[in-house]
Amino acid sequence: MKMRNPPVNSLSLEFLTELLISLEKLENDKTFRGIIITSDCPGIFSAGLDLLEMYGRDPAHCAEYWKAVQELWLRVYLSNLVVIGAINGISPAGGCLLSLSCDYRVLANNPKYAIGLNETLLGIIAPFWFKDVLVNTIGHRAAERALQLGFLFPPSDALQVGIVDQVVPEDQVQSTARSVMAQWLAIPDHARQLTKNLVRKPTADRLLQQRDADIQNFVRFISRDSIQKSLHVYLEKLKQKKG
Numbered sequence: 001m002k003m004r005n006p007p008v009n010s011l012s013l014e015f016l017t018e019l020l021i022s023l024e025k026l027e028n029d030k031t032f033r034g035i036i037i038t039s040d041c042p043g044i045f046s047a048g049l050d051l052l053e054m055y056g057r058d059p060a061h062c063a064e065y066w067k068a069v070q071e072l073w074l075r076v077y078l079s080n081l082v083v084i085g086a087i088n089g090i091s092p093a094g095g096c097l098l099s100l101s102c103d104y105r106v107l108a109n110n111p112k113y114a115i116g117l118n119e120t121l122l123g124i125i126a127p128f129w130f131k132d133v134l135v136n137t138i139g140h141r142a143a144e145r146a147l148q149l150g151f152l153f154p155p156s157d158a159l160q161v162g163i164v165d166q167v168v169p170e171d172q173v174q175s176t177a178r179s180v181m182a183q184w185l186a187i188p189d190h191a192r193q194l195t196k197n198l199v200r201k202p203t204a205d206r207l208l209q210q211r212d213a214d215i216q217n218f219v220r221f222i223s224r225d226s227i228q229k230s231l232h233v234y235l236e237k238l239k240q241k242k243g
């Protein structure tokens, strides 16, 4: 699955909906046993959640958006398919969550391709289920530092901390992802799927048990004047960077 939402593969409501529909189709087609998620935007896996879906929007829109974000995460995280991330670009915040929700992550060795939950740098916080997935992946202490400081790990650090499973030369990302897929597909589906569910369900259940409350919390938080101001400042910084 090649993500194509130029210029930066931001996860807008429309793009999330497209991804959800595509994933559902693949899940329902029994001829598919695995997917490799990668990007068609040069140098960018995904810029994460679309800031314009959270800035200057009314509460109803924010609620609809957050529901779609939850939905995509649950679908990827709990997918019965083998999901491999072929991460061929930078993947901050929501882009990192998407990567972390794969069963295996292969990152291209380019110092620009940083990965991490950088929410605090935007003046916002990573929701508890983003945090849970990071803690599950790199452990409590490393996650505590990474989350507070908004670390974006370059490939060598990403491998060391375990946020990705493999770092390979850029031209080998897709072929490596395909070899990894072959290894994973050698395992009988029912055994692998039940095991995946056993490991991941408790984390997913934490959100499933309070989805509506999570949406309300998000809407309340994102609608605060101070948070809207932080988003404004961050968006201005992105604009000014262009010069």
Ligand SMILES: CC/C=C\C/C=C\C/C=C\C/C=C/C(=O)SCCNC(=O)CCNC(=O)[C@H](O)C(C)(C)COP(=O)(O)OP(=O)(O)OC[C@H]1O[C@@H](n2cnc3c(N)ncnc32)[C@H](O)[C@@H]1OP(=O)(O)O
Residues within 6 Å of the ligand: 007, 008, 010, 044, 046, 047, 048, 049, 050, 051, 052, 090, 092, 093, 094, 095, 118, 119, 122, 124, 125, 126, 127, 217, 218, 221, 222, 235, 238, 239, 241, 242
């Ligand atoms: C109680 C608590 C309850 C709940 C929790 C509450 C809140 C938490 C909510 C959400 C968590 C947030 C998760 C996220 O994912 S936030 C997004 C994080 N993403 C980033 O920080 C990346 C920002 N982008 C960049 O750093 C660069 O754009 C990038 C390195 C990806 C690419 O750089 P490049 O130089 O190639 O392109 P740019 O010129 O910077 O960008 C082109 C164009 O795209 C716009 N852009 C970039 N990123 C985003 C984005 N994430 N959303 C929307 N738009 C984006 C950028 O502004 C440019 O636009 P334009 O100037 O109009 O061309």
